[in-house]
Amino acid sequence: MKKETRFCINPECGEPFDTTNPKKFNCNISCKNRGAYLRSLIDFRLERSMYKAFIKNIRIVKDLFERGFKKVTCETLNMMGFDDNLGIIPEKDKFGRSYFIYGKIALLLVSPEEYELYLINQK
């Protein structure tokens, strides 16, 4: 195969390297991983921020449950930094009431402004 000189596509590197492999775009494995990570930060920015917010919501709900809360208002959740704009689709219980699952805890909507917290039954 013909050897050619390319420039590493990791935006933090850009160094020239020689290769015979047509699929090689980085000078070494560290640059390949770093470049993929940097691209993922751009490509999945929204997903990453939604994931972080969802994990934070799980922590908040778990904390409330462990402190003995049986019910919580939307206002309290919001004051604690709970993000209710994640577009989580609710499940329905047998009475047709909406509930949202956060880790092992469910938030059951009992009024427009209040949730009941309960532990999801484990198998």
Ligand SMILES: [Zn+2]
């Ligand atoms: Zn490089």
